[in-house]
Every structure is written in structure tokens, then in C-alpha cells.
Amino acid sequence: MTNYLKTTKKSTLIGGITFLLLLLIATALAFPSLKQLNFKYETTFYISRLIIWFCLLLVYMYSVYIEKQNFLLWKEKKYSISFYIKSIFKVMGTLLLAMFVVGLLFKLTGSNIESKKMEEVLKYFNNNLPLILFTSITAGVTEEFFFRGYLIPRLEILLKNTHWAILISSIIFGLIHYSYGTLIQIIAPFIIGLVLALHYQKYRSITIIIICHFLWDLIVLLNKTSNMV
Template sequence: MSLSGKYSFGVLLAFVLLALVMLYAFPVVSFFTGIKGFSAYSFFLSRIILWIILIIILLYSFFIEKGPFLLKKEKEYPAAFYGKAVSCLYLICVAGAAFLNFLLHIVAYEETSDKLIQFSSVLKNNYFLIIFTCFTAGIMEELLMRGYIQPRLEKIYNSPHTGIIGSALLFGILHSTYGTIGQVMVTSFIGIIFAMFYKLYSNIKVLILCHFLIDFISLMIMNFIDFKHLSVF
């Protein structure tokens, strides 16, 4: 198999494994543990499965592709750059997400996802699980979507635009399992912003920090505000 073929299979493998987790993680956890229903423990185990997927893709890159996991060499910047970059990315993503949600609220009258309501109830006042969830999403999703998938799509199609748009669309599609158009549109938008940043600055650490911050602040708002009032945001 050519290197391009190995990259293609790796991208497909990463996406399919993530999609399977998004769709079937809780039934699998229930099957192997006997835990019925949706609980904090089953949610925690579903995050562990995501770490296993990251390890699988790491092993694939090392032993099948026989190359580095991150095709783009990580660039280092002064400490001040990280603070400015994370702050700017956060504000852009939050403002863009708020605008998209506002439009959807007016045009489609979309209701809050039942799955998000479930997550909110499980995470309520469980600060360890909130932090672990944000930590997992920040590291795992950025390493896989931006660090792994984006540069390989760029190599396969010899187009930076394909890497940016393709990785963003896959990122949005994965979040379609939350059951709302808003989740797909917002995550696709954030995916484009993050992918553009990664293409320009080749620094995954900024994206991990910003992803963690976006999720952490969002989950803390969900924790302290009655979920039925979140449509305001």
C-alpha cells in the first residue's frame, strides 16, 4: 500500500472509530459492565474509550504509516503568544457560535438536544467528571482531528483547503449524534477556525488549551444555570 493509501485508511479508521464511539459507546459499556441507563460512571468509561482510540491511531501511525503522528512539526512561540492566541480563538469561536445559534433559534426554532440534557444531569456538580471530560475532548479531539486527520487530508489531495474544510466537516458530522443542526454547524465552524489556525501556526497546544477552555466554561454554565434557560446563550 502506498503512503497516500495508508494515510487514507488512517483517516477513515480514525473517523469510523470516533463515530462508533459517539453512537454506541454507552450500549457497549452497558454490555460489558452490566450498568443500565445513563450514569456518571458509564459516561466516564465512554471517555476512557476515546483515549483507547487515540492510542490505536498512534500505534497505526507508528507501525503502519511508519512515520510521526503529527506530520506538521510543532512550532514553539513566546509565552505571551499562547495567552493572546487562546483568548482570540476563544472569543472568535464563542461569538461565532452564539451568532449561529441565534440564527437557528429564529429560523428553525430548534429545541435543546435530549442528549445534552442527559449530559447536563450527569455532570451536575461532578467537577472531576467535568474536568476529565474537557481534558479528554481537548487533547483527544485536537490530536485526532487537527493533528492527525487535517494534514493527511492535505497530503492525500495536495490541497490545504481540503485539509481545513474536510477535517472541519468531519468534526461537525461526528457531533451530529447530539441530535441538533446547531451542534453540527457550531462544531463545523469551530473546526474551520481551529484548522486555519493550525495551518498558519502549526501549534496544537494552543488548540488543546482553547478547546479545553470552551468546553469547561460551557459545562460550568450548564452546571450553574437551569438548562431550560440556556437557549438565551
């Protein structure tokens, strides 16, 4: 990674980051447009997730053919099975504690933690395990590759500061969840992104944080839909 700017122009680096951000904005705008095609909600949601996978492919192609670099600038480290298991429990426990504290603070301050948009979306996940699984897998894989795997190392090179790279990527990760309509829907993903980014920066394992992200979304969706009538 230290030789990145020796083989790739700085403008290409900035172009890649900009390209990723534009794709994220485009995918955010795609869902409302898809709904106008009068597909069933489940079909629309599946299509929107497939678009995200396609965007991941585009970013991968940019890194290989334009940057002429590996998609993951941080080489994936291999660990023992026991380390993976311990790390997953550690990260999941940290996320659980962090979300508990965030939820408690919002309740104590009287801030709104309910999202009508989220409640509407969850209706379509009720008793729909394939949709829950596909959504969780899509989020776990694509978002970790986007925000941690691709974005953080390149921001670090550009800013020459790991901490700023982690912070900025986490802020962007939080902001892409703005459409759910409440502040907690931005703060919570920001903190989740921060926890996952710090773990990735320390251990250089995208595998661990993909699994954790997938499990977190899966557990949340199953829990929220199980409480629905």
C-alpha cells in the same frame, strides 16, 4: 511532510484515515452498548472517555509502526508565553462571537436549539466537577489530535489542497456530534472545528488549540450546569 509519500505508500495513508474514521464510529456506538451493562451513568461515561484515549493510542501506534511517520506531520512550533496568551484570547473570542451569531441566526429563523439528549446528559454533570474536568480534558486533547493533528495534514497530502482538508475535517467533526439530536449541535461544532483548524494550519501549534478546546468545553459545561436546579 513533503516527503511523506516517498517513505509511506498512499494506500497506507488512506488506511490510516479510514482507520481513524472507523474508530470514531466505533466509539460513537460504544456508549449505547455500555449503558446496557447497567453501570451508573457516571461510570459509563468515564469508561467511554477512556475508550477514546485508547483509540488515540491505537492511531498513534498506526502512525509510528504502520505509516512509519510522526503522529504530527506538522512540526510543532514554539512561541513566546505572550504569544500563547494572546492566541488563546483571540481564538476564544472568535469562538464566542461565532457561537453568538449562530445562536442568533437559529433563533431568528425559529430553528430548534434545544436538545433533550443534551439536557439529559447535563444532569449527570451537575455538581460533578471531576466528570466535567475529565470530559473537557479528554475532548480537548483527543479531538484535537484526531481531527487537527492527525487528519488535516494527511488529508492535505491526499487531496493536495489545504482548504479542502480543513473543510472536510471540520465537517466530520461536526457530524460526530449528531447524536445530540439537533442541527445546531452539528453546525456549532463544525464552526468550532473550522476556527481551530484554521489557527492550527497558520501557526502549527497543537498546544494552543488543545488549550482553547479544553477551556471552551469547560466553560460551556460549567455555565450550563450552573443554570440547572
